[in-house]
Structures are given as structure tokens and as C-alpha cells.
Amino acid sequence: MxxxxxxxxxxxxxxxxxxxxxxxxxxxxxGPDMSNLTELHSAEVLDLTDLGSSYRVVYEYTYQGETFYGRKTINGNSLHRGSTFGICLDPSDPAKHAHTHTDCGPGGPLDPKEGLKEKPEL
Structure with missing residues (x-):
């Protein structure tokens, strides 16, 4: 026992x-250091592929005269060419950015990305 x-x-x-x-x-x-992603900005959808419950998008954003591109899968069902979504970026290095649903504070951006100088393929 x-x-x-x-x-x-x-x-x-x-x-x-x-x-x-x-x-x-x-x-x-x-996790990745995202403390410099402090400025809320918007990105515009250039191309998209409907995946059912999400979209694979190619987007662009312009900051201080420079244009950056990116590619991402975004959940949702109401995107179209010309739609915009929020990003947080690093004002001292605007190629560094992250998609956000809320703001650029703690817990805001997720999945940091590096902006591209040329438009990627879908």
C-alpha cells in the first residue's frame, strides 16, 4: 500500500x-525585438489570391518617399485590391514592419517582416 x-x-x-x-x-x-516598431502606418493591397478563409496578398507602403513591398497571408473575408491594413514600422528603418490589428504598443504587432524594394510575386 x-x-x-x-x-x-x-x-x-x-x-x-x-x-x-x-x-x-x-x-x-x-521573441523578436519589436520595441522599435512604434509608428502606426497603413499598407495597401496590390494583388491577392483567395485561399478560402484567408488571402495571400502582395502589399505596398510608402514612408517618407520610399516605397516598400511585402507578401503575407491575412485571415479575413473582405479584402480586395486597394484595401488597406495596419502595420507598425520602425521610423529609423522603415523596411522593418509588422502587421497589426490594434496598435503599435505592447502586444500590438506580431510577425515582424523586412520590406522589399521590389514587388514580389504572389
Whole structure:
């Protein structure tokens, strides 16, 4: 009987240790540095392919006279050529940007990208 109690305690301790390990991993993992993506801007859809519940888009944005291009898959069902969506960019290096649904504050942009000088293919 004592063996079963010790086995049960060991399993509970192991489960707690695994839970703590997962929580620490999720809260301490390092992501890309996006602290410089501070300026809210918009990008315009140039071309798109309907994938059903999402679109593969080629977009452009202009910042201080320079035009940058990118390619991304965007979830949604109401995009068309000429649609715009929000991006956050680095004012000192405007090629660095990220798509955003909210703002450029903490938790705003995700998936940082590097803008291209030439329009990519879909």
C-alpha cells in the first residue's frame, strides 16, 4: 500500500513540475525585438489570391518617399485590391514592419517582416 501512495505522490510532484516548467517557458521565451516598431502606418493591397478563409496578398507602403513591398497571408473575408491594413514600422528603418490589428504598443504587432524594394510575386 505504501508503494502506491509514494507512486501517486511522485506522479503529482512530476505533474506540478511539468506545469511550472511550461508556464516558465511560455512567459520567459524571447521573441523578436519589436520595441522599435512604434509608428502606426497603413499598407495597401496590390494583388491577392483567395485561399478560402484567408488571402495571400502582395502589399505596398510608402514612408517618407520610399516605397516598400511585402507578401503575407491575412485571415479575413473582405479584402480586395486597394484595401488597406495596419502595420507598425520602425521610423529609423522603415523596411522593418509588422502587421497589426490594434496598435503599435505592447502586444500590438506580431510577425515582424523586412520590406522589399521590389514587388514580389504572389
Amino acid at each position: 505504501l508503494k502506491w501512495v509514494l507512486a501517486a505522490v511522485g506522479i503529482v510532484v512530476a505533474m506540478i513540475a511539468i506545469f511550472i516548467g511550461v508556464v516558465l517557458f511560455l512567459f520567459n521565451r524571447e
